[in-house]
Amino acid sequence: MDILTEALGSMRTAYPSSVRTEGRAPWALRLPPVLGAGFHVVLYGTCWLLPLSTGTGTGTDGDTGNDPANGNGPGRPAPVPLSPGDVVFLRDGGGHVLADHPDSPPVDAHACRVDGGSPIGTLTLGGDGARTSLLCGNYHLDQGRPHPMVRQLPALIHLPTRHGRHPELAAAVQLLGTELERPRIGSAGIVPALIDSLLLYILRAWFEDQPAATAAGWAAALRDAAVAPALAAIHETPATAWTVESLADRAGLSRAAFARRFTTMVGEPPMAYLTRWRMTTAARLLRESEAPLTSVAAQTGYGSEYAFAKAFKREFGQAPGGYRREARAA
Structure with missing residues (x-):
């Protein structure tokens, strides 16, 4: 079971949106907050990213930004220098320059103004100096109910791909650059698919960057010999009548040791996460299928439509039928 996917x-609430940004020095672009998560890929040239919010972490390669040598006051994150091939992921879609x-x-x-084009539009700005080309966009993610895996990520992740780092991510960036620089037959279908898969490459690279000896939270849970199999079991068969004892048996630990380990890494107790994933699965079935409520209840581990509806309303604040109608109307 691929838990990250x-x-x-x-x-995900929609396909990602993106634009190619072409800047010639001097240039600077202020981007407002977006719903979901933002991303940038440097295709050519160099530039700086200036976070506008306070307390922004910079993932594995950045600076938290309170260094007086950078000319920043307290709470002002440091500018992040970006080079060709660099990828930036902004977990909460915060405003930046x-x-x-x-x-x-x-x-x-x-x-x-964004000029229409194939495979995506282009925004051009600046003077007549050195050129920088970027792919900028956002992934439409439901931030109202973020998965704890995403919630534990740094607010800003900076992933350089030069010098052999993150080879799969680098390959995706190179393919994107080629398709955007020289669009050919099929580019209109290839580019959106590459942008969509880029999110998985970004997060895989970040998780794999975390040293095994010091990894914590989900970075540790996904490789932990006890917690990872329990998570996979919950994701694969949420309808199973899992208990702490049965998950602990699967993990090869005592009930108490497993519960402590799971809670520390995942951020919530096993049964709370099981309920979360059952409700997440139910919401997706309601949005994306015509399955009757009895079927949705059975697929998510509830013995009756009434028990399922009660749990769903407690979690989402509305009945399953109302949720389905609202989601379809959106």
Whole structure:
């Protein structure tokens, strides 16, 4: 069971949106907050990312930004230098600025014109200096009910792909760059598929970057010999009448030791996570299928439609039928 794919799939609300950004120095683009998660890929040239929110972490390769040598006041994250092939993921879609230099005055993204084109539109700005080309966009993820795996990520992840780092991610970036620089037959289908899969490459690279000896939270849970099989079992068959004891048996630990280990890594007790995943699965079935409520209840481990409806309303604040109608109307 691919837990990363399942977790992200449970949060996706639409296909990602993206635009190619072409800047020539001097240039700076202020991007507003977005619903979901933002991302940038540097296809050519160099630039800076300037977070606008406070307390933004920078994943595995950045700086938290309170260094006076960088000219930042307290709570002002440091500018992040970006090079060709670099990928940035902004977990909460926070507002930020992209610029050729931290001192360049920014223009608002909504004030810039996007020229239509194949396979995606292009936003052009700046003067006549050095060129930078980026792929910018956002993944439409339900931040109202984030999966704990995503919630535990740093607010900002910076992944350089040069010098042999993250080879699969680097290959995806290279393919994207080629298709955007020289669109050919099929590019209109290839580029959206690459952008969609880029999210999995980004998060896989980050999780695999975490040293095994010091990894914590989900980075540790996904490779833990006891917790990972229990998570896989919950995801694969949420309808099974799992108990802490049966999951602990599967993990090869005592009930108490397993419960402590699971809670520490996942961020909530085993039965709370089981309920979360059952409700997440139910919500997806209601949105994406015509399955009757009795079937949805059975597929998520509830013995009756009444018991399922009661649990669903407690979790989502509305009855399953109302949720389905609202989701279809959106």
